[in-house]
Amino acid sequence: MSGPRFAMVIDVRRCVGCHACAVACKSENAVPLSVWRGWLKIVEKGRFPNVSRPIIPLVCNNCANPICVRNCPTQATYQRQDGIVMVDPHRCIGCKYCIASCPYDVRHLNPMKKIVQKCQWCHHRVDAGLQPACVNTCPTGAMVFGDLSDPEAEVSRTLATHSVQVLKPEKDTGPQVYYIGADQTAMRTMGPVGGGE
Amino acid sequence: MEGEATVVYNVFHEPPLGLPIAIYFYMTGLSAGSFIMSTLAYGFGIKRYKPLGKVGVVLATLLLVMAPLNLIIDLGQPLRFWHLFPYLQATSPITYGSFLLTLYPLNCLVYGAFMFAGNMRLTTMFGRIGIPLAISVHGYTGFILALAKARALWNTALMPMYFLISAMVSGIALMMLVVVIKSRFFTPERKVNRELAFDLGRMLAWTIVLDLFLVLSDVLVLLTADSEAREAAMLILTGKFSPYFLGVELLAGSLIPVLLLLLPFTARRLPAMLVSSVLAMIGVFAMRYVMVIGGQSVPLS
Numbered sequence: 289m290s291g292p293r294f295a296m297v298i299d300v301r302r303c304v305g306c307h308a309c310a311v312a313c314k315s316e317n318a319v320p321l322s323v324w325r326g327w328l329k330i331v332e333k334g335r336f337p338n339v340s341r342p343i344i345p346l347v348c349n350n351c352a353n354p355i356c357v358r359n360c361p362t363q364a365t366y367q368r369q370d371g372i373v374m375v376d377p378h379r380c381i382g383c384k385y386c387i388a389s390c391p392y393d394v395r396h397l398n399p400m401k402k403i404v405q406k407c408q409w410c411h412h413r414v415d416a417g418l419q420p421a422c423v424n425t426c427p428t429g430a431m432v433f434g435d436l437s438d439p440e441a442e443v444s445r446t447l448a449t450h451s452v453q454v455l456k457p458e459k460d461t462g463p464q465v466y467y468i469g470a471d472q473t474a475m476r477t478m479g480p481v482g483g484g485e
Numbered sequence: 486m487e488g489e490a491t492v493v494y495n496v497f498h499e500p501p502l503g504l505p506i507a508i509y510f511y512m513t514g515l516s517a518g519s520f521i522m523s524t525l526a527y528g529f530g531i532k533r534y535k536p537l538g539k540v541g542v543v544l545a546t547l548l549l550v551m552a553p554l555n556l557i558i559d560l561g562q563p564l565r566f567w568h569l570f571p572y573l574q575a576t577s578p579i580t581y582g583s584f585l586l587t588l589y590p591l592n593c594l595v596y597g598a599f600m601f602a603g604n605m606r607l608t609t610m611f612g613r614i615g616i617p618l619a620i621s622v623h624g625y626t627g628f629i630l631a632l633a634k635a636r637a638l639w640n641t642a643l644m645p646m647y648f649l650i651s652a653m654v655s656g657i658a659l660m661m662l663v664v665v666i667k668s669r670f671f672t673p674e675r676k677v678n679r680e681l682a683f684d685l686g687r688m689l690a691w692t693i694v695l696d697l698f699l700v701l702s703d704v705l706v707l708l709t710a711d712s713e714a715r716e717a718a719m720l721i722l723t724g725k726f727s728p729y730f731l732g733v734e735l736l737a738g739s740l741i742p743v744l745l746l747l748l749p750f751t752a753r754r755l756p757a758m759l760v761s762s763v764l765a766m767i768g769v770f771a772m773r774y775v776m777v778i779g780g781q782s783v784p785l786s
Contacts, residue, residue, distance in 0.1 A: 330495070358577065359576070359632065361583065362573070379572060380561075381560050381568050381569070382561020385502075393498055397561055401561075477492060480495060
């Protein structure tokens with residue numbers, strides 16, 4: 289592989305559920321009210337006294353095999369060489385087919401601009417040599433972002449030395465957000481607040 | 486399952502595709518069905534369907550001129566719809582649609598023009614060219630849903646066929662209704678063409694039976710595939726969409742028309758014909774609604 293290939297590892301064992309990542313994202317990317325590019329899903333499981341409250345931080349998986357890119361009819365959604373899946377704001381016609389196709393519900397229609405937007409791993413920061421806003425903000429260092437093509441990068445070393453999971457591997461999208469210690473109930477329980485089994 | 490679990494915080498984005506998309510699917514289905522009925526006489530020379538020819542092509546063209554308007558209204562940026570052509574993405578089913586939705590109505594116009602001009606040789610030719618176009622213009626809508634792989638209710642190879650067969654159901658039902666109204670009010674004899682109506686009635690009944698077989702196959706496989714598929718099946722069988730699926734699509738839109746059309750004491754009665762054609766058309770609309778809106782209501786995060 290030539291050039292960088294970005295990926296993210298989220299060590300869920302370190303996550304304290306403070307939502308700082310979601311707030312930093314909103315602020316950095318001017319994400320409007322009612323939509324989110326990154327957020328926490330929090331689930332409660334078990335029966336008293338044997339209970340826990342697993343958390344899954346969610347951002348775009350910037351998949352290796354993105355269905356949104358394949359289905360976008362105007363090539364407004366495209367994948368950069370380094371793997372980041374982008375939306376061209378001038379090309380997008382707002383047909384929302386990519387939102388319907390994404391298995392992770394991480395895309396949204398900007399209610400003011402009426403185009404589709406998504407987490408782009410803060411490509412503008414990454415291009416300037418900075419970390420994405422969520423990674424930069426996380427107070428416990430639970431999120432690691434970097435270049436997989438560099439074997440000495442922290443993201444590569446973390447991936448190589450830990451057992452990791454991805455969301456919905458059966459969808460054959462090749463998600464590039466890897467989780468350490470993610471709870472399978474939290475990964476599998478879907479729905480709005482109060483939902484689930 | 487893994488025991489009790491409750492979501493205490495999550496973000497839920499609005500379902501992207503709404504009612505205009507369901508209406509669009511319904512209109513293209515009606516159009517393709519009407520077109521195919523129209524070509525029975527003018528493309529394949531089956532004489533008894535001749536009264537369907539002209540009215541079929543007029544409806545097919547009108548519906549297919551209106552249908553894409555729903556899509557353009559639904560766009561976030563309607564004025565950018567032209568991006569679909571110069572910037573096309575060959576792997577996207579919407580791209581197939583951009584071209585089919587341009588070519589098919591043009592072919593309808595040419596076919597209709599030659600029909601009204603009385604040029605039978607060219608009418609037959611354009612009628613036959615139109616058959617694959619009509620099948621594609623509606624079949625591709627099935628691919629739109631099937632290839633959006635996130636949604637368990639959509640992601641099945643049956644989807645294009647299911648859409649085509651239900652398009653034929655709605656098209657035949659529309660033709661029945663039109664034939665009765667046309668022959669009763671707009672012919673010199675002012676007499677209902679009963680034989681043609683009953684003929685279409687039998688055709689409608691057996692097409693609905695085929696449609697029911699596809700529904701059964703779909704639901705049985707959904708129930709056994711995986712957890713998301715089972716959840717989608719339960720949504721239409723016992724959940725929020727079951728009144729539309731079981732009540733409107735299956736009971737009112739399929740079973741009652743089939744019984745009315747095939748049972749000996751109603752099979753040759755005009756009111757039964759009219760009721761079943763209206764019910765079948767409503768049933769197909771319910772199918773579009775359940776598929777488009779229901780398919781997106783299984784949460785993905």
